[in-house]
Each structure stands twice: as C-alpha cells, then as structure tokens.
Amino acid sequence: MKRHLLEAADLDRADATLVLDTAAQIDAALAGREVKKLPTLRGRTVVNLFYEDSTRTRISFELAAKRLSADVINFSAKGSSVSKGESLKDTALTLEAMGSDAIVVRHSASGAPHRLAHWVRGSVVNAGDGTHEHPTQALLDAYTVRRRLGRLEGVRVAVVGDVLHSRVARSNVRLLHTLGAEVTLVAPPTLLPVGVGSWPAEVSYDLDAVLPKADVVMMLRVQAERMNASFFPSAREYSRRYGLDARRMAALGDDAIVMHPGPMNRGMEIAAEVADSVRSTIVEQVGNGVSVRMAVLYLLLGGAQ
Amino acid sequence: MAGSSPAALGSPAAPGALLSAADVARVVDRMAHQLIEKAGESLADLVLVGIPTRGAPLARRLAARVAAFSGTAVGTGTVDITLHRDDLRTRGVRALEPTVLPDAGIDGRLVVLVDDVLFSGRSVRAALDALRDLGRPRAVQLAVLVDRGHRELPIRADYVGKNVPTSRSQSVRVHLTEVDGVDEVLLTGDAR
Numbered sequence: 001m002k003r004h005l006l007e008a009a010d011l012d013r014a015d016a017t018l019v020l021d022t023a024a025q026i027d028a029a030l031a032g033r034e035v036k037k038l039p040t041l042r043g044r045t046v047v048n049l050f051y052e053d054s055t056r057t058r059i060s061f062e063l064a065a066k067r068l069s070a071d072v073i074n075f076s077a078k079g080s081s082v083s084k085g086e087s088l089k090d091t092a093l094t095l096e097a098m099g100s101d102a103i104v105v106r107h108s109a110s111g112a113p114h115r116l117a118h119w120v121r122g123s124v125v126n127a128g129d130g131t132h133e134h135p136t137q138a139l140l141d142a143y144t145v146r147r148r149l150g151r152l153e154g155v156r157v158a159v160v161g162d163v164l165h166s167r168v169a170r171s172n173v174r175l176l177h178t179l180g181a182e183v184t185l186v187a188p189p190t191l192l193p194v195g196v197g198s199w200p201a202e203v204s205y206d207l208d209a210v211l212p213k214a215d216v217v218m219m220l221r222v223q224a225e226r227m228n229a230s231f232f233p234s235a236r237e238y239s240r241r242y243g244l245d246a247r248r249m250a251a252l253g254d255d256a257i258v259m260h261p262g263p264m265n266r267g268m269e270i271a272a273e274v275a276d277s278v279r280s281t282i283v284e285q286v287g288n289g290v291s292v293r294m295a296v297l298y299l300l301l302g303g304a305q
Numbered sequence: 306m307a308g309s310s311p312a313a314l315g316s317p318a319a320p321g322a323l324l325s326a327a328d329v330a331r332v333v334d335r336m337a338h339q340l341i342e343k344a345g346e347s348l349a350d351l352v353l354v355g356i357p358t359r360g361a362p363l364a365r366r367l368a369a370r371v372a373a374f375s376g377t378a379v380g381t382g383t384v385d386i387t388l389h390r391d392d393l394r395t396r397g398v399r400a401l402e403p404t405v406l407p408d409a410g411i412d413g414r415l416v417v418l419v420d421d422v423l424f425s426g427r428s429v430r431a432a433l434d435a436l437r438d439l440g441r442p443r444a445v446q447l448a449v450l451v452d453r454g455h456r457e458l459p460i461r462a463d464y465v466g467k468n469v470p471t472s473r474s475q476s477v478r479v480h481l482t483e484v485d486g487v488d489e490v491l492l493t494g495d496a497r
Binding site (some may be wrong): 038298 | 398
C-alpha cells in the first residue's frame with residue numbers, strides 16, 4: 001500500500017483486494033461482540049478535516065478510528081480559524097504540529113488532498129474532493145457488491161445519473177475496472193464529462209436498454225448545489241428518463257441490486273419504493289463503510305511510519 | 306508435560322528434522338489423551354481455539370482425536386491476533402485471518418489456546434487480549450506442538466507436544482498438511 005489514499009488509482013488489484021479482505025475479517029471478528037473495539041491504533045491520532053458538509057462520511061471515519069482505539073479530532077471549517085482566512089496549508093501544518101498521524105480530508109476543491117499530501121509527513125486519506133474522487137466510497141461499494149453477489153470479476157455495473165459532478169462515479173469506475181467489473185455509464189449527454197471516452201467504461205443514454213443486463217445499478221445523486229447551468233429541462237423530465245422507479249426495477253434480473261451513495265433525492269433519481277425495497281443496499285452500504293474505513297486506517301497506520 | 310522448560314537448560318539441538326509425519330500424529334494423539342485426562346468432568350465444556358495460521362488446523366486435529374478417544378464432541382474455533390499484536394509498528398501490517406468461535410460462545414467454558422510453536426510468548430499474550438474482548442471463559446489453558454524456550458513474558462504451556470532446546474538464531478518450522486501439504490517439524494540454522 002502507498003502511504004496515502006488519494007484516488008482509486010492508488011490501489012492496484014492486490015491492494016484493493018487486501019482492503020476488501022481486511023474489511024471482511026474485521027467485520028467477522030466484530031460481529032456479535034459486546035466490545036466492538038480493537039486496540040490496534042492506540043496512541044495514534046486521526047484528524048477529520050472537513051471543509052465541506054458531510055454526515056455519513058465524517059461519522060463513518062470517526063467511528064472507524066475510534067473502533068481501532070485511535071484518538072480522533074474533528075475539524076470542520078465552520079467555526080474555526082478558516083473563517084479568519086487561514087489557508088489549507090497553515091491549517092494542516094498546525095494540526096500536524098499537534099501530533100496528528102493521519103488527516104482525513106474533504107474539500108470542495110478537486111486536488112486539495114494531493115496538495116496536502118506534499119505538505120505533511122503523516123498519511124492523507126481523501127474523503128471526497130470536489131468533483132474529483134472519493135476512494136473510500138468506491139471501496140465500500142465494491143465491498144457491498146462482493147458481499148451481496150459473491151464476486152466482482154465480470155459483474156456488470158450500471159452507474160446512472162449525474163456522472164459529470166460525481167466523485168463517487170469517478171472513483172467507482174476506476175476501482176471497479178481494477179477489480180474486473182464491467183461498468184456502463186448511463187446519463188444524459190449534458191451530465192457526462194468531457195473525455196469520458198477515455199474512461200474504462202461503456203456509455204449509454206438509454207436506461208431502459210441497460211437495466212435488463214445489469215447485475216448492479218448504482219444511482220447517483222443529482223448534485224443541484226454544483227449545477228451552475230441548466231443541464232436538463234426539468235426535474236420531472238430527468239426523473240422520467242433517468243430515475244429508477246418501481247416499473248424500471250421490475251426489468252432488473254432476479255439477483256440484481258440497487259445502490260446509492262447517499263444522500264438520496266427521493267422521487268428524483270430514485271423512487272421511495274425502490275430505495276426501501278429488498279434489492280436496495282443503501283443502509284447496508286453505510287454499515288459497510290465503517291468496516292472498510294477501519295481496514296484503510298489499519299493498513300495505512302498500523303505498521304511502521 | 307507442563308511446567309519446566311528444558312529449552313532453557315539443555316544445549317541447542319542440531320539442525321534437521323525434529324518430528325516426522327508419524328511423530329506429529331503420535332504427539333497429537335498423546336496431547337488429546339492429556340486433554341481428556343486433565344479436563345475430566347468439564348470435557349463437554351472444552352473449546353479448542355487455534356491461533357492462525359497453523360494453530361487453527363492443529364486445534365481441529367486435536368478436537369477430532371479427543372472426540373475419537375472420548376466420544377465427546379468438543380468445540381473448535383480460531384482467534385486472529387493480528388490487531389492485538391504489540392509489534393505491528395516494528396514489523397508492519399499484515400493480512401488478517403478469520404476469527405471464528407462456536408455458536409455458544411466461550412463464556413463460562415474451558416478454552417484451550419492452540420499454537421504450533423511457543424517462543425517469546427507474545428502471540429499468546431495477544432491471543433489472551435483478543436479472548437478478553439470475545440467473552441469470559443471459566444479458564445484458559447495453552448497447548449503447543451513445540452516449546453522452543455526463550456520466553457519474554459511470564460507464560461507457560463499446559464500441554465506440550467515436544468520440548469526442543471534451541472538457540473535464538475535458529476528457527477523452528479512446523480509444516481502441516483492442511484497448509485503446507487506435509488506434516489513435519491524442522492529445525493533450521495546453526496546453533497550459536
């Protein structure tokens with residue numbers, strides 16, 4: 001493993017498999033236990049440096065670090081010296097001077113974790129940077145698919161929706177390709193990034209044609225907060241052409257699963273009855289996130305510095 | 306059997322094969338008889354918990370022999386100690402192995418930890434820490450195939466297959482069919 005986890009491409013097939021296997025062992029070791037805590041990272045300090053709002057990712061990282069007995073400091077830009085104009089670099093150096101061993105960073109600027117990795121001695125974990133990458137989300141998605149379907153090699157995954165603004169899609173396409181899955185991106189042309197042709201994925205504009213062949217349907221959130229132009233005529237039209245409702249779900253194969261990284265826009269990209277159906281792994285994904293992040297923190301911080 | 310560690314007294318053994326396949330089978334049979342005798346009434350409460358990698362198949366073999374000799378089925382499990390080790394920082398991270406316990410758990414039962422080689426005692430300490438998080442056994446005992454001495458902690462085995470005096474520079478290699486395709490115990494490296 002490299003010292004940092006900045007993007008899905010940092011993991012080759014062996015590393016990615018090691019993370020998933022480690023998460024599975026941690027899951028099994030902690031299942032049904034009263035004391036869900038391991039002593040592995042005692043005395044290590046993990047800083048959650050969040051410049052952007054987050055519920056599940058921040059709590060998930062915090063829980064993962066605490067279950068490995070690390071000390072956790074939560075930092076959010078609101079209410080800190082950032083509002084006085086302190087730069088990312090100065091904030092990071094301040095935190096490191098106080099003895100942090102790893103920084104988990106979320107930032108609205110793509111590439112911020114890469115810059116950070118040059119400034120600090122400890123490990124940097126990207127918890128989502130702008131529209132670039134979110135590698136631990138891709139790992140927990142891959143872990144969820146492997147648990148549900150028993151394999152990743154040859155699994156057909158449809159990634160549907162706002163690919164343009166989605167760091168989840170970028171990381172997932174890269175990681176799923178590394179692990180041998182076949183990815184098809186489904187989106188209106190306006191929500192596909194320039195250069196998508198060079199991605200290791202097929203592209204389709206027709207959801208109904210893709211669904212019957214998919215083993216996994218991964219719905220993406222329509223990121224209204226990042227949309228500074230009109231990418232589609234109306235929410236209703238988007239929902240009718242690219243939303244997953246009960247009628248479309250019926251076209252899926254018997255064992256196919258429906259995923260969503262959250263937070264969901266119910267009624268927009270995913271209908272409520274789909275989100276709450278037995279095919280949906282949305283709640284499971286959140287639980288798996290803790291195990292996968294424990295595995296990442298263990299593999300990055302457990303050994304010699 | 307238990308107690309004194311001749312490894313600390315005797316001169317190191319010469320390199321070569323310590324136990325052949327037949328020896329391993331005989332030693333496992335003897336340890337199974339000792340387990341039955343010492344456990345007595347509480348044999349039904351016995352759980353043999355192997356420390357991966359090779360403690361795990363060893364625990365299953367012992368359980369099979371105990372069942373064959375006594376007619377009582379005993380529980381088996383494995384406990385991975387990687388996340389409890391005290392040398393992670395110096396030796397680096399490694400892949401984890403499964404932790405599996407009987408459905409009934411280990412609360413109130415007689416747990417015997419099983420490992421292939423007893424050396425510094427640090428693996429056993431880690432295993433004791435791991436067990437503490439998994440439940441509260443009535444008692445914990447230790448069974449090892451080979452005791453090679455050089456303890457760094459106040460830990461001793463209750464059941465020993467073979468005591469081998471060694472030098473620190475030597476290494477004891479246990480090979481089991483389930484993992485290595487062959488049953489044997491080798492001593493490598495010159496005594497210094």
